[in-house]
Amino acid sequence: MCLYLCLSCHSIGTLAFSFHSRRMRQDMFFLLLTLLVTPSENLALWGKATQSDLVDNPYNGWSHASNAIDGNSDSDFYHGSCTHTDSQTNPWWRVDLLDTYIVTSVTITNRGDCCHTNINGAEVHHKNVKFFKLKYYCDSGVISSIPAGRSLTLSWNKGIEGRYVAVVLPKTSTLVLCEVEVYGYLAPTGKDK
Numbered sequence: 001m002c003l004y005l006c007l008s009c010h011s012i013g014t015l016a017f018s019f020h021s022r023r024m025r026q027d028m029f030f031l032l033l034t035l036l037v038t039p040s041e042n043l044a045l046w047g048k049a050t051q052s053d054l055v056d057n058p059y060n061g062w063s064h065a066s067n068a069i070d071g072n073s074d075s076d077f078y079h080g081s082c083t084h085t086d087s088q089t090n091p092w093w094r095v096d097l098l099d100t101y102i103v104t105s106v107t108i109t110n111r112g113d114c115c116h117t118n119i120n121g122a123e124v125h126h127k128n129v130k131f132f133k134l135k136y137y138c139d140s141g142v143i144s145s146i147p148a149g150r151s152l153t154l155s156w157n158k159g160i161e162g163r164y165v166a167v168v169l170p171k172t173s174t175l176v177l178c179e180v181e182v183y184g185y186l187a188p189t190g191k192d193k
């Protein structure tokens with residue numbers, strides 16, 4: 001009897017252990033699957049945006065720098081989700097990601113209702129310093145053009161380290177951005193580099 005009970009206990013324990021292990025393996029499998037299939041987080045959504053200038057009335061209420069990181073890619077300026085500077089020399093827009101990241105791609109959505117060629121020639125910069133000088137970057141990507149209302153993604157296989165991502169237009173024009181998405185991962189610290 002005792003032997004029977006002991007064997008039963010052992011069997012139950014073995015079964016419980018097997019179930020526990022199988023459950024752990026399933027959990028690990030789904031965790032890995034989630035990591036593999038879940039798209040990277042848009043880092044810009046948690047950032048702080050600013051721009052060189054805010055267009056004058058009557059449109060300035062719709063044109064704030066934060067409109068490019070509001071998670072809304074609506075490309076009709078009059079729907080209130082795009083940025084807009086005045087026409088000026090070298091207008092720029094910048095997002096502070098609030099930490100240093102290895103940026104692997106940036107997606108920019110262009111204005112769709114008007115003036116979509118204004119963005120032609122815009123440069124995308126990454127830097128760890130807040131203030132920058134035009135042409136002092138060696139890691140920029142250049143936007144030749146983006147069709148009206150469409151998005152363009154610039155990618156860097158190895159990633160580029162930076163806390164700030166800026167879009168600079170090296171000409172005299174308005175700069176209008178309907179959405180800027182930034183993807184990447186947290187840069188290694190000095191301890192784990």
Ligand SMILES: [Ca+2]
Binds near residue numbers: 071074
């Ligand atoms: Ca937007």
